[in-house]
Amino acid sequence: xxxxxxxxxxxxxxxxxxxxxxxxxxxxxxxxxxxxxxxxxxxxxxxxxxxxxxxxxxxxxxxxxxxxxxxxxxxxxxxxxxxxxxxxxxxxxxxxxxxxxxxxxxxxxxxxxxxxxxxxxxxxxxxxxxxxxxxxxxxxxxxxxxxxxxxxxxxxxxxxxxxxxxxxxxxxxxxxxxxxxxxxxxxxxxxxxxxxxxxxxxxxxxxxxxxxxxxxxxxxxxxxxxxxxxxxxxxxxxxxxxxxxxxxxxxxxxxxxxxxxxxxxxxxxxxxxxxxxxxxxxx
Numbered sequence: 534x535x536x537x538x539x540x541x542x543x544x545x546x547x548x549x550x551x552x553x554x555x556x557x558x559x560x561x562x563x564x565x566x567x568x569x570x571x572x573x574x575x576x577x578x579x580x581x582x583x584x585x586x587x588x589x590x591x592x593x594x595x596x597x598x599x600x601x602x603x604x605x606x607x608x609x610x611x612x613x614x615x616x617x618x619x620x621x622x623x624x625x626x627x628x629x630x631x632x633x634x635x636x637x638x639x640x641x642x643x644x645x646x647x648x649x650x651x652x653x654x655x656x657x658x659x660x661x662x663x664x665x666x667x668x669x670x671x672x673x674x675x676x677x678x679x680x681x682x683x684x685x686x687x688x689x690x691x692x693x694x695x696x697x698x699x700x701x702x703x704x705x706x707x708x709x710x711x712x713x714x715x716x717x718x719x720x721x722x723x724x725x726x727x728x729x730x731x732x733x734x735x736x737x738x739x740x741x742x743x744x745x746x747x748x749x750x751x752x753x754x755x756x757x758x759x760x761x762x763x764x765x766x767x768x769x770x771x772x773x774x775x776x777x778x779x780x781x782x783x784x785x786x787x788x789x790x791x792x793x794x795x796x797x798x799x800x801x802x803x804x805x806x807x808x809x810x811x812x813x814x815x816x
Contacts (some may be wrong), residue, residue, distance in 0.1 A: 547597050547598075547599050548594065548597055548598060548599065549598070549599050549600045550562060550567060550591075550594060550595070550598045550600060550601050551600050553591070553594075555569075555587065555591070556583070556587060557581065557583050557584035557587050557588075558570060558571050558572055558584060558587070558588065559571075559572045559609075560591070562600055562601055564753050564756065565600060565601060565602040565603065565753075565756040565757075566601070566602070566603050566604070566605060566749060566752040566753055566756050567595070567598075567601040567603070567604045567605070567653070568604070568605045568606075568607070568749065569588070569591075569604065569605070569606040569607070570607060570608070570609055571584075571606070571607070571608040571609065571613070571614050571667075572608075572609045573609075574608075574609040574610025574611075574612070575610075576615065576618065577608075577610075577612040577614070577615035577661070577662045578608040578609060578610070578612055578613065578614045578615060578667070579614065579615045579616060579617060579618035579619075579621070579622075580614065580616065580617050580618060580622070580666050580667075581617075581618050581621045581622060582621065582622060582637075585640060585641055585644055585666075586640060588644055588647075588670075589640065589643050589644040589647050590647075592644065592647035592648050592650075592651045593647045593651070595651040595652070595653055596650065596651050596652060598653075601653060602653055602755070602756035602760040602763075602815060603653050603654050603655075603656065603752035603753070603755045603756040603760075604651075604653050604654070604655045604656065604752070605655075605656050605657075605658055605745070605748045605749050605752050606655065606656070606657050606658070606670065606674065607657070607658035607659075607660070607744070607745050607748065608660070608661070608667075611660055611661045611741065612660065612661035612662040612663075613657070613658075613659045613660060613661060613662060613663040613667050613671065613683070614662070614663060614664070614665075614666065614667025614670060615662050615664050615665065615667060616664045616665020616666045616667050616668070616688060617665055617666050623692065638698075641666065641698075641699050642699050642700065644670070644673075644699070645669060645670075645673045645699045645700045645704075648670070648673040648674065649673060649771055650771075652760075652763070652764030652767060652768070653760075653763075653764070653767075654675045654676065654752070654755050654763055654767060655673075655674040655675050655676075656674060656675065656676045656677070656678065656748045656751055656752050657670065657671040657674035657676070657677045657678070657748075658678050658744050658745045658747075658748035659671050659677060659678065659679045659680070659683050659685070659735070659744075660679070660680045660682065660683055660741050660744050661680075661682060661683060661684065662683075662684055662686075663679075663683055663684060663685050663686070664684070664685075664686040664687075664688050664723075665686070665687070665688045665689065666698075666699065668685055668686060668687050668688075669687075669698065669699040669700070669701060671685070671734075672700075672701065672704050672705055672708065672734075673699075673700070673704065675767060675770075676736050676751065677734060677735045677736055678735060678736060678737055678738075678739050678744060678747055678748045678751075679726045679729060679730060679734075679735035679737075679738050679739070679744075680726050680738060680739055680740070680741045680744055681725070681726040681727055681738055682726060682741065683725075683726040683729070683735075684723040684724070684725065684726075685717075685723060685724045685726075685729045685734060686717075686721060686722065686723040686724070687701060687705070687717050687718050687721060688721045689701075689718075689721065690718070690719060690720070690721045691721040696717075696718025696719060696721075697718075701714075701718060702714075702718065705717070705718065707774065708733060708734055709729075709732040709733050709734050710732070710733075713732050726738055757813065758813055759792075759795070759797040759798075759801070759813045759815070760813065760815035761792070761795055761797060761815050761816060762792045762795070762797065765788050765791065765792055768788075769781075769784065769785060769788055772784065773785075795816060796814065796816045797811075797813045797814065797815065797816065800812065800813060800814070801813075
């Protein structure tokens with residue numbers, strides 16, 4: 534493949550997502566912040582086979598987005614997400630053969646992978662019910678804002694399944710600790726907003742009426758920063774779980790050297806020298 538062909542292929546992958554219209558959830562882009570709205574409030578915003586797949590595909594596309602530098606995900610109607618829809622998902626799963634069950638569980642896991650691997654920081658704004666797969670999506674986000682009335686519950690054992698769903702046994706202990714994660718995953722009991730905040734699941738608690746606004750303010754702040762470097766930070770936070778200290782230090786040396794070659798690094802220095810605020814452009 535010559536350089537011209539490679540450049541054309543890369544250019545073809547890059548895309549603006551402002552015009553994207555979600556078929557199974559709301560999507561908007563404003564000020565380089567993409568907002569996902571889980572929008573089935575009459576059922577507390579459950580997921581379906583189709584919404585799982587569409588969310589996975591959108592997060593995969595975000596790796597090539599030119600106009601989205603941070604993402605907020607929230608639910609309509611005072612709840613975040615009640616998990617997989619009992620009638621649309623759980624009922625059909627009861628009758629599926631093993632190969633198709635495995636196709637489904639791999640597809641749901643691919644949503645978490647896509648969230649973890651997209652370069653944009655993902656902020657979950659969690660109010661009300663945050664259960665099952667909804668709790669997983671909040672867990673897979675990079676930052677989480679909650680409310681005192683939020684109810685976090687990993688309900689899998691309540692329906693006869695293991696707590697090890699969509700990466701929960703790997704991710705949740707790293708956020709709140711092994712013992713606390715074990716309690717939630719074994720019992721399926723809900724954790725209140727105050728409890729989840731005290732355990733470190735939520736970065737902060739907000740008034741319900743101000744929750745999404747605070748999350749979007751944080752997203753705009755991140756989107757106005759050195760977004761290429763933010764993507765590197767996210768990648769290293771993910772990759773270094775499986776590294777020893779020496780390997781992590783070397784990987785961070787290489788990552789930081791890459792960031793030092795960006796235009797944003799030069800912009801920051803020139804702004805500092807001029808005693809002005811840097812205007813980052815993500816390159």
